[in-house]
Amino acid sequence: MTDLTPVLSATWDAEQSWKLGTYENAGGYGALKKALGLAPADIVQAVKDSGLRGRGGAGFPTGMKWGFLPPDDGKPRYLVVNADESEPGTCKDIPTMLSAPHVLVEGVAITSYAIGCNHAFIYVRGEVVHVYRRLLQAVREAYEAGHLGKDIHGSGYDLDVTVHAGAGAYICGEETALLDSLEGRRGQPRLKPPFPAVEGLYARPTVVNNVESISSVPAIIDKGVEWFTSMGTERSKGMGLFSLSGHIERPGQYEAPLGITLRELIDMAGGMRGGKQLKFWTPGGSSTPLFTDEHLDTPLDYESVGAAGSMLGTRALQIFDETTCVVRAVSRWTEFYKHESCGKCTPCREGTFWLDQILERLEHGHGTEADIQQLLDTCDSILGRSFCALGDGATSSITSSVTLFREEYEQHVTEGRCPFDRAESALFDYETSEATEEAHA
Amino acid sequence: MTYDADALAQLESDAAEIIARYPVKRSALLPLLHLVQSVDGYVSPDGIAFCARQVELTSAEVSAVATFYTQYKRRPNGEYQVGVCTNTLCAIMGGDEIWRQVSEHCGVGHDETTADGKITLERLECNAACDYAPVMMVNWEFFDNMTPDRALRVVDDILEGRDVKPTRGPAKVASFKEVSRVLAGFEDGRADEDQGIGEPTVVGLTIAREQGWEASK
Structure with a gap:
């Protein structure tokens, strides 16, 4: 049995957990003071040695990413925090920033110092206004306390932080x-190379890191590399937030060492809803190939999930039970990718449009046997041929679900309808809700 | 330009503050578009012209940016943007039925506004609150663990002019214009308002405490 290891989430239940005072009382900004006494190169080395890998999905080693910046030429270089959490199923950075924004701000300060950046940006999605309020306040509090601004704690180091809302x-x-x-x-998206480390924001060397990656830095500096590497597996070090959602008794955030299994997590979460059977799940959001109950004991680390044919991604564990129609689930994700395709490249723009059309008719029983093959062929025209990873991600749930549940697709064709009752997979009773609606009216 | 002198002076002073946050002027464009929404309730032709002047672009260039992002509205928006998440997880957990009932009740569909200008409805994509599914957002505040009944009550409160309170967020939902001003980067003094921590957010922490588990020192 793997124990949970609350680090980032350790203060979330404190009174006014988002305030500077609360964070400082728990030792917050101690790591910044320690870091300012170290050589920047030593901080980069410590993060390399910790084995911390990007927590935003791709899993690229964070310290190595910092190390790609060219030597200082005296001109600006930037840190940009990716707080645009939007991958379906992913819901870890939002509670982090809502409950403990200062851990991110402290991580930004340490990282900026380490890479020689004097102006950092936090790009947060615009659809979470209370998170944005908390970040604006946290940055203001940090300036007022001398954790940001000019000559931070007498070190001679200057840093400005701008919190930017997307749209x-x-x-x-x-x-x-x-x-x-x-x-x-x-x-x-831009053509790569040049990579952001060489030409990023305003064509200057730039590090782009996920919220959780940057938030992990203060603890690594404070408690040490050995402490961090004592958690996790051989090549997937440290802890991470596992976000359980869907048909389980207690959904939510479970911070655990990488390598924990879904079976362990579901046990902690009180099991499947109403004792029903697990049907399929995503290990890392909607862009990662589906898993089934055969993967309950797959260690949730980068290597093991990859070896089993999917990706650890953002540890967004969306769990669906036997009442769920997989064609409906995949059709809806595909509608999302069609909506979000930026239009820059043809395979993704046109491909997601047609995938959505085909899946919609299959879901509602108007599809044909040939449509199933057409889905796979269209995915084949997108995967590896689109400009960025959005197109690749759009194909993951489709190809994996056809492989795992081809009979269910065929059943939609032969029966000419969806064989599932939508009401059974909802959390409330459709009948009762209709009745209360009338009572309400 | 049809802003009166006072409105224009305020906009210009706010714009200067926004532009000062960035090393390069054009970076101010997204917050500036939020700012014009906070005055006009949508990205108006006047607003586009205003932004273009501020960042030294053409109106066509500003429009090209504004039309890319779903939060920028091309028609006057309702006072409350009500979004029901119908991405896969929320849809399956009940979001589809909530959407059906809310849409029927309001008598409008996706991206449409009620005749009284109170509510603009939206079928939302994932809003990063899957552990609270099914989720609804009102002016970008969280309404977690919705049922059709709860969702209809929120909608009725709005339609009848009562304040609505999110499940995680401030004491009440601010108007679309007020929220747009926050998104332009202006604090509204409500960051400390709170509804208490949600159970899913701390479920792992709670279990760890019960079991005496912690990350080694």
Whole structure:
């Protein structure tokens, strides 16, 4: 049995957990003071040694990303925090910033110092206004306490932080689209190379990191590399937030060492809703291939999930029980990708449009056997041929679900309808809700 | 330009403050578009012209940016933006039925506004609150663990002019214009308002405390 390891979430239940005073009382900003006494290169090395990997989905080693910046030429370089959490199923950065925004601000300060940045940005999606309020306040409090601004704690180091609200576009979670958006443009991805480390924001060297990656930095500096590497597996070190949602008794945030299994997590979460059977789940959001009950014991680390044919992604564990129609689930995700495709490249723009059309007719029983093959062929035209990972992600749930549940697709064709009752997978009784609606009216 | 002198002076002073946050002027465009929504209730032709002047772009260039993002409204928006999440997880947990009933009750569909200008309805994409599914957002505040009944009560409160209170967020939902001003980066003094921590947010922490588990020192 793996124990939970609350680090980022350790203060979330404190009174006014989002306030500077609460954070400082729990030792907050101690790591910043320690970091300012270290050489920047030593901080980069510590994060490399910790094995911390990007918590935003791709899992790229964070310290290595910092190390890609070219030598200082005396001109600006930037840190941009990707707080555009929008991948379906992913809901870890929002509670982090709502409950403990200062851990992110402290991480920003330490990271900026380490990479020689004097102006950092936090790009938060615009559809979470209370999160934005908390971040604005946290940054203001940090300035007032001397954790940001000029000559931080007498170190001679200056840092400004701007919290920037997006305006509703999933694609802005892609790091180069985020940079274009932050520059005041349509959020469309850029051709790589050059990578942001060389030419990022305003064509200057830039590090783009996820909220949880940056929030993990203060604890690594404060408690040490050995402490961090004592958690996790051989190549997936440390702790992470596992976000359980869907048909389980106690959905929510479970902070655990990488390598914990879904079976362990579901046990902690009180089991499946009403004792029903697990049907399928996403290990890391809607862009990661589906798993089933065969993967209950797969260690949730980057290597094991990859070896089993999916991706750890953002540890967004969306759990669906036997009452759920997989065609409906996949059709709805596909509608999302069609809506969010930025239009820049043809395979994604046109491909997601047709995938959505085909899935919609299949879901409602108007599809044909040939449509199933057409889905796979269209996915084949998108995967690896689109400009960025959005197009690839759009195909994941489709190809994996056809492989795992082909009979269910065929059943929609042969029966000419969806064989599932939508009411059974809802959390409330459709009948009762109709009745109360009348009573209400 | 049809802003009166006072409105224009205020807009220009706010715009200067926004532009000062960035090393390059054009980066101010997204917050400036939120700012014009806070005055006009949508991205108006006047607002586009205003933004263009501030960041030295053409109106066409500003429009091209504004039309890319779903939060920028091209028609006068309702006082309350009511979104029901119908992405996969919320839809399956009941979001589809909530959407059906809310839409029928309001008599409008996706991206449409009630005749009294109170509510603009939206089928939302994932709003990063899946552990509270099914979710509804009103002016970008969280209404967690919705049922059709609860959702209709929120909608009725809005239609009948009563304040509505989110489940995680401030004491009451501010208007679309007020919220747009916050998104332009102006604090409204409500960051400390709170409805108490939600159970899903601290479920893992609570279990760890019960079991005496902690990350080693």
